[in-house]
Amino acid sequence: MKNRNDEIWLLLDSRNFGGIESHVLQLAKGIKSFQRSVRVIFLCRYPTTHPLVALLNEANVSYRFLEGSFSSLLTYTRHHSPKVIHSHGYKAALYSRLLRISQYTSQQKIRYINTYHAGEISRGKLAIYDLIDRWSAPLSHCNFAVSELIKKRIPSKTTVLNNFINTENLIQSKGTQIAFVGRLSHEKAPDRFLELANQLSKVQFHFYGSGPMEKNLQNYSPSNLHFHGHQNSMDSIWPHIGLLVICSRYEGLPMVALEAMGRGIPVVSTPVGNMPTLICNNENGWIVTPDALPTAIKNWVNLPSSQAKNIQKNAQQTIQETFSSQAIIPSLLSAYQI
Incomplete structure (x- = not known):
């Protein structure tokens, strides 16, 4: 395993398994296949065991659960200083950008990357978070979106990045x-x-x-x-x-x-x-x-x-x-x- 300072962190806040979690799993596997050190960071450990944990264990991908607060992310980052923090989902994105702001005077040189996944229009409180997430995009070094439609909603430079999967060992279905x-x-x-x-x-x-x-x-x-x-x-x-x-x-x-x-x-x-x-x-x-x-x-x-x-x-x-x-x-x- 490489030095922790070379690690790529995949940051998310998640309770269940869906599109973002599947993307993160494939991303972790893909990074690992290119001989890079990767760790999935969950912002919070919720009461039920996260279904992604078993899949990460199966793929031999490291992971860590934090305490849910920004301060826990700040403390963990100061102690371990990753090379890259790649956020997924609005909460992870906002936390990572706050982290970058707090680190402006730090000697740590972390690259902040974000991927926008959500195509639907949020409502209520989520709409406020979504708005802040989109307009704070320039605080990330690089932003990706998984579709042109999502890209168009981001008011700063964003690159479309195709979702992807690891195709090794996939067996053709014969189902009906x-x-x-x-x-x-x-x-x-x-x-x-x-x-x-x-x-x-x-x-x-x-x-x-x-x-x-x-x-x-x-x-x-x-x-x-x-x-x-x-x-x-x-x-x-x-x-x-x-x-x-x-x-x-x-x-x-x-x-x-x-x-x-x-x-x-x-x-x-x-x-x-x-x-x-x-x-x-x-x-x-x-x-x-x-x-x-x-x-x-x-x-x-x-x-x-x-x-x-x-x-x-x-x-x-x-x-x-x-x-x-x-x-x-x-x-x-x-x-x-x-």
Whole structure:
């Protein structure tokens, strides 16, 4: 292990496992594969064991839980002095920028990097945090966004950085399930998936995830729609899935799309975020309007095996060539200046 002063910290405040956490896991693995020292820093330890912990242990990635306060981050940083702090999520971003301000007279030379993940428009108190997060962007040395739409909301220089996954040891799925994977909340539009099940009663549909809309969806669920709840890891689930449906109202570049396509699972998606840069119609998946989702599902169900295999192969190739750790990490290391 290299000296702690050479460490790259991936900073986040998190209770559950979602898109940001999946991104951080892939980023940590990718950095490690390039022989750099990396540590995931959780701003706070919440009562329940974080599902990311088991995955970090499995990947042999170091991590640390702080006490939730800015002072605990300040103290830990003064003692360990990392080379880079890369924040994810508004709270981590704001803490890291406060940290930079507090370190202006310090001898520590830390590079502050931030990635913007959220594509939806926040409301209430979160909208205030979101506003401060965006307008304080210049206090980071470098800012990334996971889609052009998110980039446009940042009023200072921001670079679009594709989400990515580690493609080593991924096994092609031979599953047949048609699935929705993600949080059951308004921006992800699980109600559209439910409507698909209503319209295509002879096709089986599967929800993997939980969220604020879950109970209401269950109340109106047809018999061909199956709820599997929150999944701490999808590794044992992907082999059962044959088609991933992303019917979101807002997105960046969802990790689940990369995870699926990396395993040869095609994606049918609405034209949100950076999905059109990932999917080329009828080559490695489909981009369709919400109204056209039922037709896209029927076309997949009736697609000849030879065409389906070709699309599956193209989906995998897209990830390996453009959205893999090997393709993305070098540009990040350049931004880290290490």
